[in-house]
Amino acid sequence: MSATVTDQDVAIYALRLGDDALVLSHRLAEWAASAPEIEEDIALTNIGLDLLGQARNLLTLAGAREGEGRDEDALAFGRNEREFSNVQLVEQPRGDFAATIARQLLFSVYQLPLYAELTGSADEDLAAIAAKAVKEVRYHRDHAAGWLLRLGDGTEESSRRMQDALDRIWPFHHELFETDELLDRLVAAGVAADPQVLHRSWLDGVVPLVEQATLRVPEDGMRRPTGGRAGRHGEALGHMLAEMQWLHRSEPGARW
Amino acid sequence: MSTSTIERLVGAVPDPEIPVLTLADLGILRGVGEQGGRLVVQLTPTYSGCPAIDPIREEVRRVLDDAGYGEVEVKMVLAPAWTTDWITPAAREKLRAYGIAPPDPVTHGAGCGFMAAGPVRCPRCSSEDTRQISAFGSTPCQSQHACNACLEPFDRFKSI
Numbered sequence: 001m002s003a004t005v006t007d008q009d010v011a012i013y014a015l016r017l018g019d020d021a022l023v024l025s026h027r028l029a030e031w032a033a034s035a036p037e038i039e040e041d042i043a044l045t046n047i048g049l050d051l052l053g054q055a056r057n058l059l060t061l062a063g064a065r066e067g068e069g070r071d072e073d074a075l076a077f078g079r080n081e082r083e084f085s086n087v088q089l090v091e092q093p094r095g096d097f098a099a100t101i102a103r104q105l106l107f108s109v110y111q112l113p114l115y116a117e118l119t120g121s122a123d124e125d126l127a128a129i130a131a132k133a134v135k136e137v138r139y140h141r142d143h144a145a146g147w148l149l150r151l152g153d154g155t156e157e158s159s160r161r162m163q164d165a166l167d168r169i170w171p172f173h174h175e176l177f178e179t180d181e182l183l184d185r186l187v188a189a190g191v192a193a194d195p196q197v198l199h200r201s202w203l204d205g206v207v208p209l210v211e212q213a214t215l216r217v218p219e220d221g222m223r224r225p226t227g228g229r230a231g232r233h234g235e236a237l238g239h240m241l242a243e244m245q246w247l248h249r250s251e252p253g254a255r256w
Numbered sequence: 257m258s259t260s261t262i263e264r265l266v267g268a269v270p271d272p273e274i275p276v277l278t279l280a281d282l283g284i285l286r287g288v289g290e291q292g293g294r295l296v297v298q299l300t301p302t303y304s305g306c307p308a309i310d311p312i313r314e315e316v317r318r319v320l321d322d323a324g325y326g327e328v329e330v331k332m333v334l335a336p337a338w339t340t341d342w343i344t345p346a347a348r349e350k351l352r353a354y355g356i357a358p359p360d361p362v363t364h365g366a367g368c369g370f371m372a373a374g375p376v377r378c379p380r381c382s383s384e385d386t387r388q389i390s391a392f393g394s395t396p397c398q399s400q401h402a403c404n405a406c407l408e409p410f411d412r413f414k415s416i
Contacts, residue, residue: 039400043392050396053305057334128335132304135337135416139391 005189009182010123011065012085013192015075016229017114018058019086022076023237024107025051026244027094036097043143044100050136057129077248081238082231089172091228091237098151098158098165104144105206106169110176111137113201117193126191145209152213163215170218175226177202262288265319266297272311273395276354279312283342286333295320295328300338303396303416340397340415352379357401357412378403379410386410 028048035041059072070078089107094100115137118130151162177199179187186192210217227233247254266288267280279285279299286298297316301309313330320328340359343351348358357379375384383405390400391414398411 039390039392042394042400043390046392046396049305049307050303051305053301053303057304124335128337129304131337132301132334135339136303136396139414139416143391 004185005191007065007067009186010126010191011062012182013186014058014062014065014126016085018055018062018075019084020090020107021051021058022055023084023086023240024090024103025049025055026240027090027092027103028100030094031100040097047104047140047143050133050140054129054133054136057132061125061129073248077245081233081241084233084237084241085229085231086233086237087172087175087228088225088234089169089175089228091233091240092169092172093236095165095168096161097147098161099169101144101147101151102162102165102169104140105148105166105209106173107176108137108140108144109205109209110173110198110202112141112205113198114193117197120190121192122190141205148209148213148215152210152215159214162213166210166215167218171221171223172225173202174220174224175228178226178229180229259288262295262297262320262325265323266316269312269315269319271308272315273308273397274351274354274356276350277343277347279316281344281347281350283344284338291329295325296331297328298331298333300333302338306396308395338416340413343413351413355379355410356398357410359413359415362415376401376412378406378408380408381406 025048028044028051031044031048032041035044055076056072059075063070063072063075089103092099092103112134115130115134118126119134121127121130148162151158153159154162177195179195183192183195187194207217225234263280263285267278267285269279271277271279271282282302284300284302286300288298289296297320299309299312299316309332316330317328320326339362341362343359351358357376360374376386376388377384378386378401381403383403385404386401387404388399388401389409393400393411397414397416399414400409401412402409
């Protein structure tokens with residue numbers, strides 16, 4: 001590993017990836033007992049469970065590298081929204097089933113090459129977490145792709161709603177591929193995945209699926225929500241964290 | 257203390273979600289050693305978020321405590337990542353007899369879910385005329401299927 005990368009740098013990177021997984025896992029858990037059919041209740045919460053497991057591994061790593069004694073729980077339940085570094089894509093309210101599928105498609109097709117790249121990371125712990133996670137995300141991608149095809153190439157109503165969902169969530173994908181000074185250094189040291197490489201893989205993955213589903217690939221407009229990595233979020237994240245964190249904060253150390 | 261005795265004790269601990277299988281059957285016991293005078297058992301999780309891991313950890317501690325090994329550390333090791341290819345041939349037969357279709361050998365890059373390739377054999381009547389209901393099931397490691405021949409639904413251990 002290059003000398004220019006510190007434990008602190010890896011901690012910030014692991015926290016970004018972990019926060020993405022944690023916030024999206026909570027959004028998916030909201031579907032428990034609310035999905036269109038029982039198989040989807042099970043599927044969406046299972047995907048959420050995988051993401052929660054990935055988040056636990058990544059947050060644990062972040063806490064260890066940060067070296068301030070914070071464990072996964074301290075990081076998940078003890079931070080305010082401005083301290084969360086997830087992209088805004090994952091915090092958007094779950095919307096209807098089409099909105100959830102659209103987001104799952106954009107996110108899982110991003111996470112697949114992300115973890116695949118990280119299996120070769122110069123950081124052994126990141127590589128180990130990624131090697132485990134990449135197997136899980138293949139199932140997430142196929143789940144989203146399967147529903148995209150069925151809804152996009154389904155009835156007039158399902159196609160209209162799937163297109164609408166895709167159009168709404170599309171602008172949020174840009175933030176996944178942003179870079180900054182920290183990421184540049186981590187990429188140069190072989191620790192992090194290169195956002196440019198990920199963006200190309202993502203387009204190669206998403207575009208054919210959207211076309212196969214007889215949907216239109218949304219055009220990139222001027223609206224590109226950003227700031228999540230620096231802790232700037234929409235209103236929805238605060239509400240979500242209030243629900244997620246209240247028990248831990250009102251009863252610190254509570255156990256079953 | 258003998259390593260093989262400890263491995264036998266830990267290996268015999270049943271999986272809390274699929275109790276017909278043991279930790280040895282699943283291939284998740286990664287090793288036994290000693291660190292600073294304390295016994296350390298290394299396990300690897302099947303899925304990142306597998307909820308069975310905590311009860312397994314407790315059970316391993318209990319079994320070794322009962323056998324007189326005292327305070328034991330159970331460590332989770334992620335690399336190399338677990339694969340269903342580590343499930344022993346005998347365990348695959350146990351799964352089938354229990355009504356769960358065993359996993360196929362992992363072929364990298366192969367699809368799953370809606371894009372699954374190859375037939376899944378019914379664990380009850382052995383027919384290959386089956387359909388997948390969902391790629392996700394009652395535990396992270398299983399998918400749901402139904403047999404068109406005997407009409408029974410069944411679970412399958414997913415290949416990862």
